[in-house]
Amino acid sequence: MSEPQLHPMKVAINTYDARTSSGLIFLAPYAFSDDATYGQPGSLILDNTGNPVWFLPLNSPNLMNTDFRMQQLGGKPVLSFWQGTLATPPTYTNVPAGSSEPGSCYYIVDNTYRVIKTVAAQNGFTADIHEFLLTPSNTALLLSTRTVSMDLTPYGGPQHGYVQDFAIQEIDLKTNNLLFFWDALNHIPLAESYEPASSASFSNNTWDAYHLNSIGLTDDAKDIVVSGRNTSTIYKINKPSGMIVWRLGGKQSDFTIESGAEFSWQHDARFLPPNVISMFDDNCCETSGSVPAGTPPSHGLFLQLNLAAKTASLLREYYHDPNLNISSQGNTQSLANGNVFIGWGQSAYYSEYAAGGSTLYDAQMPGSNYTYRAYREKWVGTPYYPPSIAVESNNGVATVYASWNGSTETTTWQLFSGSGLKQFSLTKTVAKSGFETAISVTNSGPYFQVKALDASGKVIGISKITR
Structure with missing residues (x-):
């Protein structure tokens, strides 16, 4: 009644254990364009009971936002998210289906909910939906994309084709100077892709060979870890040299992946000390969109790396009940108390687990709604506007x-x-x-x-x- 323009979705709480972590839940709900969206899409903070705390609906049905979360900037908590439009064939098909379209950008919002910074990709690239990471140096690491024309016949694709290039950019938020630039096309051979080049025929002859989808910091400020969904590989990259330090998984893995530690089509790779990699292992659904027989369920996954022996072993894993096969998206967040918070990507669920694996919290969005990532954070909001x-x-x-x-x-x-x-x-x-x-x-x-x-x-x- 008091905010008649707000229509957030209503969620169902399936499990709520007293050991659930404190803090609020951050979602950016939406649905595919051919599905009905329940409630308005936008940036949404909820409490454990499902009540909205803050909601910023999108002001156009063509817009969407992703990766809505709390981060630190200059020692203060802020909110950040990507906002823009996605290619939805056949209306707009000069980039692969689901890719960011020109004009997209990132927003940073302070604890009074004022927009304090808008950030765009540089060097002719478009701000990508997958990652906008604020660093302790008050810079932003972001993913960006552009299409590059190429003869794809050597890879089984069209002669007059394109490759979707992904670039990592680091921008100084005070000066807007580009501090670091690294693109996949100049560092990762196309032959590492598991996505067939023939799939370009479904996206205006554009091959999404890499599909980088996360950037993470490491224990060395000079190195980052990057996830390539369509190469099923996690890369450690040295920023000063631009060299790939090692590959984890994929066709050219520098590590032996031990039994139970296998992963594919993953999202949200993070480095955790001591030499642990966490991720959301989609394990699905290759390029067909359907679930092949025998496909393991998607899950949160923690791997222990032995850098001397170059092995990766299973440390911990977290499954949903019932099991889910997630074709895209998802994240695995390590909480300060040892719990793990998981956004189940292109499904309706988000959950929290005790370190040992028991389910403490599980909630479900309505209909076909889902969120690219889901987070739990301790947030204090003091609006600049009145009640x-x-x-x-x-x-x-x-x-x-x-x-x-x-x-x-x-x-x-x-x-x-x-x-x-x-x-x-x-x-x-x-x-x-x-x-x-x-x-x-x-x-x-x-x-x-x-x-x-x-x-x-x-x-x-x-x-x-x-x-």
Whole structure:
């Protein structure tokens, strides 16, 4: 009632264990263009019960956003996300289906929900949906794409074809200077791809040979780890030289992958000390879009690397109940208390697990909705705008609706009423209940106003006056 323009999706909580981590849940729900989206797509923060905390809906049905999460910039927490349009054949087909279209960019938002920075890719590349990573040096590591014309007949593709090149860019957020640039086409042989070049015929003759989908920091500021979905390989790259230090998985692996540690079509590769690689192992669905017989379920995966022996062994793994075969997307987040939070990519679920593997939390989005990644973070939001208020009156009983989109510190609402604009008195004090609190009063007002109080009883926000 108090925010009639907001229509976030409603989620179902399947499992909620008391050992679930503290913090809020970050999603960017959407659905494929040929499926119905339940609720509005956009950036959404939820609590454990599924109540919205902050929602920023997209203002156009053609837009979408991904990788919505909390990060640190200059020692302060911020929100970040990619926003733009995706190629959806046959309407727009000069890049592979599902790829970012020109004009896409990244946004950084402070804890008052003001946009403080917009970042675009450089060197003629387009900002890609998969990764926007803020570093301790106040730079941004991002993925970007462009198509390059090429004769693909040596690889089994069309003669007048294109390759989707992926580039890693590091940008100084103060000066906007490009500090680091590395592209796959000049460093990864096309023969490493498991995606057949013949698939280009379905995307305007463009071959998505690499499909890089994550960048992660390591214990050495000079090195990064990068995931290539369509090569089923995780690369460690030395930034100063641009050299690939090692390959994990794929056709040219520098490591022996021990039994149980195999992975393919993976997302969200992260380096964790001591020499651990975490990822979301899609294991699916190759290039057909269907699940081949015998395909292992998708899961969160942790591998222990032995750099001396060049082996990778299974450390831990996390499966959904029931098992899922995820054809794309997904992430595996290591939480500070040892728990693991998983976004199940192109499915409706997001979950949390104890380190030992037991399910502590599981939630389900409606219909065909899903989110590229899902995160749990401790976030404090203090909106720059005031709380919202609406009032209904029926037979002398007024119901006042109070909300404050994005406020994490509101615990109590005070309701004031009066017969004139300057004749207000405190009418009622109630505890905040969910996103919107309904307050019933017999006082006819007709003027009402609400004030938001924090846990210490301090007034932190005042609504407009409504009649």
